[in-house]
Ligand code: SF4
């Protein structure tokens with residue numbers, strides 16, 4: 336590996352295999368398509384609620400994968416389930432369906 340003269344601090348490393356991300360794992364279990372996300376951000380760029388709020392599918396999923404459940408759920412709290420994000424996803428991920436699962440699995444948490 337090329338040595339660029341800098342690295343990641345040990346305390347800033349996120350080991351996804353060790354992260355406490357049970358919500359993400361259960362989503363991935365019921366909807367494995369979530370694992371095909373390439374993080375392009377099209378869903379977030381087109382989000383209806385994102386114009387007025389921090390709503391965004393991509394950052395929310397990244398947070399949930401890292402085990403940052405509170406932050407991730409905050410980012411979809413204002414989702415209005417319009418489904419625009421599903422229409423633009425290049426991987427054909429049913430983001431709206433996943434958002435509905437998140438809402439159903441976390442009712443009362445946010
Ligand atoms: S549009 Fe699809 S592939 Fe792109 S970040 Fe969103 S969910 Fe992932």
Ligand code: SF4
Nearest residue numbers: 382414415417418420
């Ligand atoms: S379904 Fe939710 S996350 Fe997707 S575009 Fe609509 S408001 Fe945004």
